[in-house]
Amino acid sequence: MATPSMLLVALLAFFCPPLLSSSSSDGLWAGSSLSVEETADVLTSPGGIFSAGFHPVGVNAYSFAIWFNTQSCSAVANNCTMVWMANRDQPVNGKRSNLCLSKSGNLVLKDGGQILVWETKTVSKSVTNLTLDDGGNLILRDLQGHILWQSYDSPTDTLLPLQPFNENSKLISSRSRGNYSSGYFQLYFSPDNVLSLLYKGPEYSSVYWPSPGRLRWDAGRSTYNNSKIAVLDSLGNFSSTDYFSFVSADYGSKIPRMLKMDFDGNIRLYSLKEDGESWVVSWQAFPQPCRVHGCCGPNSVCVYSPNLGRKCSCIPGYKMKNHSDWSLGCEPEFHLSCNQTEQVGFLKLSHTDFYGYDFGMYPNVTFKDCAKICSQMCDCKGFQYKFFKANKPGLYCYPKTQLLNGHREPNFNGDMYLKMPKATVSFYDSTAVEDSKLQCSNEVQTLEPTYSTSSKRRENDPLDFALWAVCAVGGIEFLAIFSVWCLMIRTHNDSIPKANNLLATTGFRNFTYAELKKATNSFSVETGRGAGGIVFKATLSDGRVAAIKRLVDAYQGEAEFLAEVNTIGKLNHMNLIAMWGYCAEGKHRLLVYEYMEHGSLAENLSFKALDWKNRFNIAVGTARGLAYLHEECLEWVLHCDIKPHNILLDSNFQPKVSDFGLSRMLNRGDVKHSHVSRIRGTRGYMAPEWVSNFPITSKVDVYSYGIVLLELVTGRSPAMGFPGTDEGSLKEQTLVEWVREQMASARETETRRREIIDPKLEGRYDEAEMLNLVAVALQCVEEDKDARPTMGEVVQMLLRDQSH
Numbered sequence: 055m056a057t058p059s060m061l062l063v064a065l066l067a068f069f070c071p072p073l074l075s076s077s078s079s080d081g082l083w084a085g086s087s088l089s090v091e092e093t094a095d096v097l098t099s100p101g102g103i104f105s106a107g108f109h110p111v112g113v114n115a116y117s118f119a120i121w122f123n124t125q126s127c128s129a130v131a132n133n134c135t136m137v138w139m140a141n142r143d144q145p146v147n148g149k150r151s152n153l154c155l156s157k158s159g160n161l162v163l164k165d166g167g168q169i170l171v172w173e174t175k176t177v178s179k180s181v182t183n184l185t186l187d188d189g190g191n192l193i194l195r196d197l198q199g200h201i202l203w204q205s206y207d208s209p210t211d212t213l214l215p216l217q218p219f220n221e222n223s224k225l226i227s228s229r230s231r232g233n234y235s236s237g238y239f240q241l242y243f244s245p246d247n248v249l250s251l252l253y254k255g256p257e258y259s260s261v262y263w264p265s266p267g268r269l270r271w272d273a274g275r276s277t278y279n280n281s282k283i284a285v286l287d288s289l290g291n292f293s294s295t296d297y298f299s300f301v302s303a304d305y306g307s308k309i310p311r312m313l314k315m316d317f318d319g320n321i322r323l324y325s326l327k328e329d330g331e332s333w334v335v336s337w338q339a340f341p342q343p344c345r346v347h348g349c350c351g352p353n354s355v356c357v358y359s360p361n362l363g364r365k366c367s368c369i370p371g372y373k374m375k376n377h378s379d380w381s382l383g384c385e386p387e388f389h390l391s392c393n394q395t396e397q398v399g400f401l402k403l404s405h406t407d408f409y410g411y412d413f414g415m416y417p418n419v420t421f422k423d424c425a426k427i428c429s430q431m432c433d434c435k436g437f438q439y440k441f442f443k444a445n446k447p448g449l450y451c452y453p454k455t456q457l458l459n460g461h462r463e464p465n466f467n468g469d470m471y472l473k474m475p476k477a478t479v480s481f482y483d484s485t486a487v488e489d490s491k492l493q494c495s496n497e498v499q500t501l502e503p504t505y506s507t508s509s510k511r512r513e514n515d516p517l518d519f520a521l522w523a524v525c526a527v528g529g530i531e532f533l534a535i536f537s538v539w540c541l542m543i544r545t546h547n548d549s550i551p552k553a554n555n556l557l558a559t560t561g562f563r564n565f566t567y568a569e570l571k572k573a574t575n576s577f578s579v580e581t582g583r584g585a586g587g588i589v590f591k592a593t594l595s596d597g598r599v600a601a602i603k604r605l606v607d608a609y610q611g612e613a614e615f616l617a618e619v620n621t622i623g624k625l626n627h628m629n630l631i632a633m634w635g636y637c638a639e640g641k642h643r644l645l646v647y648e649y650m651e652h653g654s655l656a657e658n659l660s661f662k663a664l665d666w667k668n669r670f671n672i673a674v675g676t677a678r679g680l681a682y683l684h685e686e687c688l689e690w691v692l693h694c695d696i697k698p699h700n701i702l703l704d705s706n707f708q709p710k711v712s713d714f715g716l717s718r719m720l721n722r723g724d725v726k727h728s729h730v731s732r733i734r735g736t737r738g739y740m741a742p743e744w745v746s747n748f749p750i751t752s753k754v755d756v757y758s759y760g761i762v763l764l765e766l767v768t769g770r771s772p773a774m775g776f777p778g779t780d781e782g783s784l785k786e787q788t789l790v791e792w793v794r795e796q797m798a799s800a801r802e803t804e805t806r807r808r809e810i811i812d813p814k815l816e817g818r819y820d821e822a823e824m825l826n827l828v829a830v831a832l833q834c835v836e837e838d839k840d841a842r843p844t845m846g847e848v849v850q851m852l853l854r855d856q857s858h
């Protein structure tokens with residue numbers, strides 16, 4: 055642009071003429087502006103991946119934002135995935151607002167064209183331009199090309215690949231779903247150099263990740279490197295100078311990703327799916343949504359149930375402070391005078407924890423003494439009383455001055471005792487506050503003999519649904535969560551950003567019986583059969599090859615069946631078989647799944663093609679799928695029948711776990727209200743709890759998974775017997791005993807160790823990985839369920855060693 059006169063130049067320094075839309079996508083030159091009223095006033099990155107412009111955030115409210123420029127997203131329709139915002143806390147009017155790059159080099163956002171809302175405060179004598187690059191970075195440069203300002207330096211709630219995160223960076227969550235203004239959760243480098251998550255609410259603040267109860271070092275963090283740098287690389291590897299690192303579930307591919315501080319207090323990595331439109335969660339900081347501090351206010355308890363999502367409830371004897379705001383929590387309905395200690399009573403809340411605000415820790419005190427300590431302290435609101443195994447085992451008493459960060463989880467081993475007037479305690483006691491447990495009957499009934507390697511039919515059975523396990527979850531809880539089982543995070547207003555919401559389960563649908571009949575050619579190609587149903591290969595009308603399972607003995611109630619199917623259909627993980635749809639017509643109950651060309655692990659284990667690398671990947675992938683089932687669902691969904699038949703392989707030998715959640719669809723009576731149901735597992739893979747009286751937890755799956763690992767390494771089925779090695783002993787060993795013994799004596803002789811390896815590998819395997827796999831497997835098959843790791847820990851143990 056030629057300079058007509060000095061006057062005009064002077065004017066341009068203050069007024070920004072509108073930009074000619076035609077050039078807008080390249081960049082914004084000094085002296086021009088983008089208007090909120092022009093939908094074409096959008097900067098687009100050279101590759102078209104990102105756009106920047108005004109995006110609506112409410113009624114007649116706009117923010118200047120950067121978003122993923124996906125095909126169907128429309129800024130006008132307010133459905134783009136935003137990654138940055140200039141003015142999240144102060145949206146501008148839809149009339150006359152503009153973003154102007156002044157001649158003096160300042161980038162200014164004005165509300166209604168007048169009120170300054172945001173500026174970069176940059177100054178430059180040489181003319182500048184503003185451009186958006188394909189990494190999603192909005193950059194202001196001077197003529198020499200020096201960067202004066204860039205959006206990468208001031209992230210909002212999203213970190214993009216290669217965007218550095220440092221000492222000055224903060225990701226701050228948005229307020230709620232749909233409200234993009236600053237919320238209460240933030241990711242930052244704490245002063246001790248550790249990447250942390252902080253709740254910073256109006257009344258208190260508290261770090262909740264890494265877990266505050268653990269030492270930094272125990273959480274795998276280092277406090278020594280004060281350079282404080284973290285970055286997500288383009289392949290999906292995130293690493294930070296405090297030694298924290300993770301790789302995304304789809305690590306290795308160069309696809310768009312974003313790390314987001316979500317409004318529910320968790321950080322998640324999202325990956326763009328192949329459709330280029332929807333996002334899938336490929337990592338998250340922790341699976342337990344109630345571990346987030348501050349999610350419910352004081353004197354309340356957070357409970358997560360898969361059906362309802364995250365819920366806050368006042369503890370007994372307390373009422374909500376303000377019905378429109380949970381962050382204010384609850385207040386007592388009773389009055390307790392400090393002088394009348396004899397009138398004080400305690401109400402037990404099982405499996406409930408309140409983090410922080412302890413007066414102190416009193417080891418080795420009796421329950422009575424602990425109660426006495428609390429009674430005599432005027433400020434004591436209650437106490438935690440729990441057994442600790444740690445260095446000095448014993449019963450510990452923690453009186454608390456405040457009841458904050460309350461959460462309740464079925465697998466939390468500790469009880470809380472609330473201080474309240476005796477009369478109030480007896481009131482709640484009489485309303486049947488019953489202890490709740492994840493319950494399954496331990497009655498074992500094996501319908502089919504076992505998984506047997508001799509059965510020809512099953513050898514060729516890619517979806518073997520022969521044996522079922524039914525886990526009924528019963529019990530009464532004081533918060534009235536009845537019989538929850540796992541599914542997936544369900545959308546409820548206050549719940550969690552849903553991966554599956556974002557990734558829109560487009561494929562999932564209702565099929566007619568006629569359609570499926572046609573697709574299977576009148577159910578002609580049977581590929582498997584079991585107690586759960588018969589599996590047929592099918593080609594859907596859109597050309598997709600599917601596996602269709604016709605349930606035998608399914609729920610008669612259509613509504614219930616649909617509820618179950620819909621939730622399973624929403625489970626979405628690369629290591630879980632995807633359900634595409636269902637049919638519930640008359641008495642027909644069918645499920646439509648993706649078809650796995652490579653069949654099951656059981657079949658492929660007998661092929662040489664399953665080399666060591668594939669075996670190891672199968673071990674990791676299966677663990678990831680199970681960890682997702684267990685942890686995302688907080689133990690509510692147990693698979694209960696892990697075995698090589700239920701681990702299917704895709705064309706890249708990526709494992710996908712099948713058969714989860716299906717037990718709910720079989721007609722086993724009204725499991726919701728019964729404490730007793732039948733269990734069917736597969737001999738050889740079943741954890742000892744099934745036949746003893748111990749509670750059934752997710753550790754039953756860990757056990758079965760351990761057996762599968764041993765099978766991956768040895769190529770031997772647990773159904774086979776192993777001759778005892780003691781001379782003269784006729785007693786057969788189990789696979790576990792055999793491997794344990796071989797490994798124990800392996801120290802003396804190398805050959806012993808080699809003996810356990812599947813001969814089909816012909817000696818080609820990675821020794822370190824093999825030893826790691828066996829070590830993990832042996833931990834998984836510990837008799838004592840508490841000695842077994844969780845599936846999440848298994849994933850970490852497998853990967854930790856891989857990087858060496």
Ligand SMILES: *[C@@H]1O[C@H](CO)[C@@H](O)[C@H](O)[C@H]1NC(C)=O
Pocket residue numbers: 111112113229233234235
């Ligand atoms: C978002 O939340 C903030 C803080 O609660 C509130 O002031 C603002 O009005 C909300 N914005 C919208 C669009 O609801």
Ligand SMILES: *[C@@H]1O[C@H](CO)[C@@H](O)[C@H](O)[C@H]1NC(C)=O
Pocket residue numbers: 126127128131133331
């Ligand atoms: C966004 O809205 C537009 C217009 O309503 C619609 O055509 C498009 O499918 C939507 N895209 C997404 C990703 O929801």
Ligand SMILES: *[C@@H]1O[C@H](CO)[C@@H](O)[C@H](O)[C@H]1NC(C)=O
Pocket residue numbers: 080081182183184185195196197198199
């Ligand atoms: C912006 O300015 C820089 C340096 O002044 C120049 O290299 C670049 O080509 C300009 N970008 C556009 C889109 O004009």
Ligand SMILES: *[C@@H]1O[C@H](CO)[C@@H](O)[C@H](O)[C@H]1NC(C)=O
Pocket residue numbers: 278279280281283295
């Ligand atoms: C800190 O981390 C940076 C980046 O990874 C590295 O270059 C540096 O050597 C580290 N410093 C120490 C003292 O470990």
Ligand SMILES: *[C@@H]1O[C@H](CO)[C@@H](O)[C@H](O)[C@H]1NC(C)=O
Pocket residue numbers: 291292293299301857
């Ligand atoms: C991820 O990046 C870190 C730092 O560059 C590196 O040490 C680590 O090996 C990488 N992990 C993987 C799986 O590539």
Ligand SMILES: *[C@@H]1O[C@H](CO)[C@@H](O)[C@H](O)[C@H]1NC(C)=O
Pocket residue numbers: 375376377378379
């Ligand atoms: C509850 O909070 C809302 C919004 O903060 C406020 O307008 C209202 O007056 C409060 N209600 C009570 C009973 O304090």
Ligand SMILES: *[C@@H]1O[C@H](CO)[C@@H](O)[C@H](O)[C@H]1NC(C)=O
Pocket residue numbers: 391393
């Ligand atoms: C409680 O005791 C204090 C002194 O110990 C006394 O001053 C106060 O009046 C007593 N309050 C009640 C309600 O008894």
Ligand SMILES: *[C@@H]1O[C@H](CO)[C@@H](O)[C@H](O)[C@H]1NC(C)=O
Pocket residue numbers: 417418446447448
């Ligand atoms: C508690 O008492 C037991 C038995 O007397 C003892 O072994 C243990 O060390 C004690 N624990 C603590 C924390 O003092």
Ligand SMILES: *[C@@H]1O[C@H](CO)[C@@H](O)[C@H](O)[C@H]1NC(C)=O
Pocket residue numbers: 546547
């Ligand atoms: C919850 O969401 C539903 C539908 O999205 C809406 O109709 C309802 O008003 C919401 N409830 C609250 C309390 O926001």
Ligand SMILES: *[C@@H]1O[C@H](CO)[C@@H](O)[C@H](O)[C@H]1NC(C)=O
Pocket residue numbers: 564565566616639
């Ligand atoms: C599924 O389709 C069948 C047959 O077309 C129909 O009767 C049924 O109502 C549908 N169910 C749902 C939940 O859409």
Ligand SMILES: *[C@@H]1O[C@H](CO)[C@@H](O)[C@H](O)[C@H]1NC(C)=O
Pocket residue numbers: 514651652653654657658661662663664
């Ligand atoms: C895995 O098993 C299936 C079914 O038997 C077979 O079609 C496939 O070829 C096997 N894959 C390999 C690599 O052996």
